[in-house]
C-alpha cells in the first residue's frame with residue numbers, strides 16, 4: 001500500500017473503451033484461468049487445501065505468536081513475528097519491548113541502526129486463528145531510539161501528548177477509511193479495462209450491487225470479518241463512487257485508541273490484499289484524469305460536551321478554531337491531497353475553509369441529526385485517505401482544546417452563524 005508515492009497515478013488513460021469487464025470465456029484450463037484471475041480480478045491463486053495443511057498443526061502448550069506491527073518512514077505498516085510465553089502476552093505492560101533494523105526502513109542510520117518497538121495495543125491475530133484456549137496476537141507498537149527518544153516518524157508519541165490530561169473530555173473519533181483496489185499491474189483499478197476507462201461514468205457504483213457495478217466486495221468483506229475478529233471497532237463498509245474504490249469506518253474510538261485501531265486496520269487491509277493478490281493504494285487521487293472521485297479519511301469528532309445538551313454551540317466553537325488554523329491542518333492531512341481537494345467530487349477547495357449542515361462540499365460538515373438535536377458530532381472531510389490517523393486526531397485535539405476566543409465563521413449558504 002503506497003501512501004506517498006505518486007508513481008502509480010495514471011498520467012493519462014486512453015479514452016473510453018467499450019469492453020467493461022474482462023472476458024474469461026477464452027481461458028479453458030484452470031492454470032490459464034488462474035493467470036487471468038491473478039491479473040484481472042485479484043482472486044487468490046493459492047490452493048486453500050495447501051494452506052490448511054499447515055494451519056491445522058497444533059501450537060505448543062503455553063506459547064503464542066506475537067506479530068509486532070509498526071509504522072515505517074513512509075507511513076506504511078511493517079511487522080515481524082516472535083514466539084512468546086502466553087503469560088507475557090496478556091497485556092501491553094507484560095509484553096517485552098523489541099527492536100528492528102531501522103537502517104532497512106529509512107528510520108535509523110546504518111552505524112546505529114537499532115530502533116526500539118514499544119508495545120502499545122494488543123489485538124487478536126485474525127490470520128493465525130487457533131483451536132485451543134489461547135490467542136495469537138497482533139501488537140501495535142510505536143518507535144523509539146535506544147536512548148528513549150521517540151523517532152521523528154513516531155506520530156503516536158506526539159498525539160499522546162495532545163490527549164494527555166484531557167481524559168475528562170472523552171473525545172471520540174470515527175474515521176472513514178477510503179481505499180482503491182488495483183490489479184497487480186498497479187495501473188488498472190478493479191473492474192476497469194486494461195489501459196482504458198469504464199464505459200459508464202460515476203453514478204451506479206456507490207453502495208452498488210451487481211457484477212457490472214461492484215468490484216472487490218469479497219476483499220472488503222474479508223477485511224470486515226478479520227477486523228471484527230481482531231477486536232477492532234469497525235462500524236461499517238460501503239462501495240464508493242469510483243469503481244474499484246471502497247470504504248470502511250472505524251469507531252467511535254476514544255482518544256489515542258482511534259490511531260491505534262485505524263493503523264492496525266490498515267495493516268489488516270494490506271494483509272487481506274496480500275491474500276487476494278490485489279494491490280491496494282491509499283493515495284487520495286489514484287486516477288487524476290477524468291471525472292473520478294478521490295479518496296479521503298473523513299474524521300468524525302465529538303467530545304462529551306458536544307454530545308450533551310447545548311453541544312451544538314461547543315461544536316461550532318471547535319469548528320471556528322479549526323477554521324482559523326485551516327492551512328496548518330491541511331499541511332498534515334496527507335500528501336497529494338491538493339489533487340483531491342479541488343472543490344469538485346464532494347470536496348471543498350484546499351484554499352478555502354467552509355462549513356455547512358449536510359453539505360458534502362464543505363471542509364467540515366455538521367450532520368442533519370446533530371443540528372436537529374442541538375448536539376452530536378461534526379465531520380472533518382479534509383483528511384486524505386493516506387493521512388496518519390495519529391497526526392489527524394492529535395492535531396484536531398490540540399486545536400479544539402486551545403483556550404482562545406475564536407472568530408465566528410458564517411456557514412455556507414447562510415448569512416448568519
Ligand code: ADP
Nearest residue numbers: 172173174175235249250251252300301302377
Ligand atoms: P458518512 O455519512 O459521512 O458516510 P459514515 O457512516 O461512513 O458517515 O461514518 C460515520 C462514522 O462516525 C462512523 O465510524 C461512526 O461510528 C462515527 N460516529 C458516530 N457518532 C459519532 C460521534 N458522536 N462522535 C464521533 N464519531 C461518531
Ligand code: MN
Nearest residue numbers: 176247249298
Ligand atoms: Mn462514509
Ligand code: MN
Nearest residue numbers: 176178240247
Ligand atoms: Mn466515503
Ligand code: MN
Nearest residue numbers: 176298379381
Ligand atoms: Mn463521510
